[in-house]
Amino acid sequence: MSATSISYFQADVPLADCTTFHVPAQTRFFAEFDSIERLTELLQLADQQKIVRRMILGGGSNVLFTRNFDGLILRNRIGGIEVVGQDQDSIFVKVGAGENWHSFVEYCIKQNWAGVENLSLIPGSVGAAPIQNIGAYGVEVCQIIHSLQALDRRDHTLRTFAADECEFGYRDSIFKRGSRERYVIINVTFRLHRQPCFNISYAPLRQELERMNPDKLSLQVVAQAVINIRSSKLPDPRQIGNAGSFFKNPILPTNQWAELKLSHPNIPSYPASAGQTKVAAGWLIEQAGWKGWRHGDAGCYPKQALVLVNYGQARGQEILDLATQIIASVRAKFGITLEPEVNII
Numbered sequence: 001m002s003a004t005s006i007s008y009f010q011a012d013v014p015l016a017d018c019t020t021f022h023v024p025a026q027t028r029f030f031a032e033f034d035s036i037e038r039l040t041e042l043l044q045l046a047d048q049q050k051i052v053r054r055m056i057l058g059g060g061s062n063v064l065f066t067r068n069f070d071g072l073i074l075r076n077r078i079g080g081i082e083v084v085g086q087d088q089d090s091i092f093v094k095v096g097a098g099e100n101w102h103s104f105v106e107y108c109i110k111q112n113w114a115g116v117e118n119l120s121l122i123p124g125s126v127g128a129a130p131i132q133n134i135g136a137y138g139v140e141v142c143q144i145i146h147s148l149q150a151l152d153r154r155d156h157t158l159r160t161f162a163a164d165e166c167e168f169g170y171r172d173s174i175f176k177r178g179s180r181e182r183y184v185i186i187n188v189t190f191r192l193h194r195q196p197c198f199n200i201s202y203a204p205l206r207q208e209l210e211r212m213n214p215d216k217l218s219l220q221v222v223a224q225a226v227i228n229i230r231s232s233k234l235p236d237p238r239q240i241g242n243a244g245s246f247f248k249n250p251i252l253p254t255n256q257w258a259e260l261k262l263s264h265p266n267i268p269s270y271p272a273s274a275g276q277t278k279v280a281a282g283w284l285i286e287q288a289g290w291k292g293w294r295h296g297d298a299g300c301y302p303k304q305a306l307v308l309v310n311y312g313q314a315r316g317q318e319i320l321d322l323a324t325q326i327i328a329s330v331r332a333k334f335g336i337t338l339e340p341e342v343n344i345i
């Protein structure tokens with residue numbers, strides 16, 4: 001590697017503070033980009049230097065490093081929030097992929113733009129939100145995505161994806177499947193509503209709103225209710241390392257679910273697409289005896305079994321070993337194979 005390229009890439013950079021799991025690992029090379037031009041330049045340099053493995057990192061709140069990364073990590077810092085259109089009902093807002101998700105939500109609420117309030121306090125960047133179609137409290141981000149722009153790593157061209165081309169599903173999109181390594185999301189355009197259409201169908205959200213007993217429902221009130229619930233049941237990654245839900249809620253064919261319900265009448269479940277039922281993974285894990293389990297600094301969070309935690313010094317491999325044991329025991333007890341939601345590297 002030449003002296004010039006070394007000045008572009010930092011070498012042997014620790015990653016513990018780059019992810020919310022805070023597990024120890026380091027990357028061979030690291031750089032940040034705040035524009036398409038800079039990203040293209042870095043990718044070309046990586047080609048020249050024959051650095052094969054590359055990974056885009058946002059806030060690091062949905063990744064678990066189980067070993068050192070022998071390649072180049074590029075952290076996205078593309079900013080900017082811009083109104084690009086409006087009509088009678090909607091505001092179209094284009095947001096740089098490196099913007100912080102929750103700061104964007106706060107910004108929308110201040111402007112009185114509706115649609116994102118249920119997604120308050122989700123860590124991470126705007127650019128990662130479409131990757132796994134983030135969702136919470138009855139809302140998924142695909143409901144407010146109009147389009148996005150992504151750089152094709154193969155030929156460095158910019159491509160626009162309309163929302164229906166992203167093939168959004170439950171914690172899923174084409175960017176998490178076949179095109180995982182191919183595109184870098186540069187910006188996302190959201191369609192937000194001028195008039196709120198509150199979604200308070202999720203029972204704990206309704207209960208929290210009843211407890212708060214506001215004079216009237218507003219975007220601020222709904223966002224605050226979501227923040228209250230999240231703060232009471234999820235560990236703050238600044239204090240306890242974690243990546244939120246470690247597993248997806250399994251979706252079963254309704255006949256398999258009906259059979260399960262016969263032997264486990266209390267199993268919490270929700271309707272999914274036609275002929276399918278979503279089952280609460282946290283409940284399955286709890287029933288398998290893992291809630292509150294801890295070995296060394298790796299554990300299963302006592303208030304929410306779906307969240308695996310690093311109490312301090314756990315290594316990524318220890319968290320992965322725990323996840324593997326949980327998968328095996330849930331499969332043995334219920335015949336269901338849990339699938340990780342977190343990206344394991």
Ligand SMILES: Cc1cc2nc3c(=O)[nH]c(=O)nc-3n(C[C@H](O)[C@H](O)[C@H](O)COP(=O)(O)OP(=O)(O)OC[C@H]3O[C@@H](n4cnc5c(N)ncnc54)[C@H](O)[C@@H]3O)c2cc1C
Pocket residue numbers: 020055056057058059060061062063076097122123124125126127128129131132133134135136183184185186234235236237242243244245343
């Ligand atoms: C306490 C806590 C609570 C959470 N709650 C929720 C929740 O309620 N709902 C939910 O859906 N998720 C939740 N998450 C998970 C996480 O916040 C989201 O998945 C978030 O969108 C990840 O953003 P990030 O910027 O941190 O992504 P990262 O972790 O940095 O990256 C995640 C993946 O996306 C890729 N990636 C990131 N940016 C780009 C880009 N610009 N272009 C291409 N690829 C990219 C990365 O390579 C990686 O594969 C939670 C996490 C924590 C820690």
